[in-house]
Amino acid sequence: MRVTAVRGVTPALIGPVWRTLPWRAPAAAGTLGLLVAATPLVTGGEPAPWQTLLLLRGVALIGALGLAFLLDDPARHLTAPLPTPRPVRQALRVALVAPLAAVWWTAVLLLAPSASRPPVGEVTLEAVAVGVLALAAAALAVRLTDEARPGPYVAAALLLTAVLAPLLAPEGWALFVQADDPRWPAAHDRWAVLTAVAAGAGALCAPEPLGRGARRTRAAHGRG
Numbered sequence: 001m002r003v004t005a006v007r008g009v010t011p012a013l014i015g016p017v018w019r020t021l022p023w024r025a026p027a028a029a030g031t032l033g034l035l036v037a038a039t040p041l042v043t044g045g046e047p048a049p050w051q052t053l054l055l056l057r058g059v060a061l062i063g064a065l066g067l068a069f070l071l072d073d074p075a076r077h078l079t080a081p082l083p084t085p086r087p088v089r090q091a092l093r094v095a096l097v098a099p100l101a102a103v104w105w106t107a108v109l110l111l112a113p114s115a116s117r118p119p120v121g122e123v124t125l126e127a128v129a130v131g132v133l134a135l136a137a138a139a140l141a142v143r144l145t146d147e148a149r150p151g152p153y154v155a156a157a158l159l160l161t162a163v164l165a166p167l168l169a170p171e172g173w174a175l176f177v178q179a180d181d182p183r184w185p186a187a188h189d190r191w192a193v194l195t196a197v198a199a200g201a202g203a204l205c206a207p208e209p210l211g212r213g214a215r216r217t218r219a220a221h222g223r224g
Contacts, residue, residue, distance in 0.1 A: 013084060017092050022072045025151060026097065029066025030104050033059040037111040050178050052116040053123065057176070059108050060127035061162050063101065064134040068158055069151030070097060071138040087206035090142075094135060101131065118179045122188045126175075129195040134158050136202035143205040 037059050040047050047055065070093055105127055109120060137158060141150035166176045175194075177187045 013089065013092055014096070017089065018096055020073070021093060021096065022069050022149075022151065025069035025072075025155075026066035029062050033062040033066075033104070033108060034111065036062065037108040040113050041111055047113060047116055049116040049118065049180070052112055053118045053179060056108065056112055056118065056123050057126065060105075060123075060130050061159075063104065063108075063127065064130040064158060065155045067097070067101070067131050067134045068138055068154040069149075070094070070135060071142050072149040072151045074148045086208045087203070090139065090206050122179075122184070122191075125188055125191050125195070129191045129198065130158075130162075132195050132198045132202065136198040136205065139202045139205040143207075143209065 037055065039045075039055070040052070071090060105124065109117070109124075134154065137154045138150060141147065141154050147153070169175060173190060174183055175187050175190055177183045181187075
């Protein structure tokens with residue numbers, strides 16, 4: 001019965017969720033990412049393959065920093081008692097933004113110099129992994145704190161991780177390798193594992209903690 005009710009409510013949420021999405025940060029990140037990706041085209045330069053790969057990785061990180069704000073919701077304390085569970089509302093946010101993110105990344109790849117562009121599938125996997133990691137970190141922040149807008153903290157943590165990961169990762173677990181490196185296939189097996197782990201962690205963090213949800217429901221009923 002509850003599943004049927006959720007299915008009935010979810011389509012009605014599309015419009016309100018669309019209007020309340022925090023578009024400013026993802027839009028700014030997307031615009032900046034496109035400008036960075038277009039730099040070789042604008043300057044007329046012909047970067048080496050390693051430079052184009054570094055450029056695309058940087059653009060993927062910029063996009064992920066925008067996604068770190070996707071679960072920001074100033075009204076989260078008011079929506080906790082709603083019949084539609086928080087995982088459904090969060091999944092709807094991701095589903096609404098995912099097609100736009102796919103179009104954006106396609107544009108980024110088309111802007112990259114074709115002569116030095118790395119394998120599209122593998123670099124796209126890296127971009128997906130970083131984006132999923134940003135969303136999982138945002139879900140964790142929402143799960144563990146009462147902060148309505150954890151996006152800035154999540155973005156800062158993601159940026160710090162991006163800086164430290166290449167320095168601290170064990171040699172045998174290298175992720176940021178060049179396309180002509182023999183470790184390239186193994187590195188992208190690890191990227192796939194990282195994507196799956198991050199997605200699973202994000203899903204586990206989505207539900208509202210029972211105690212906190214009950215307190216918010218009582219508070220909402222008291223205000224009503």
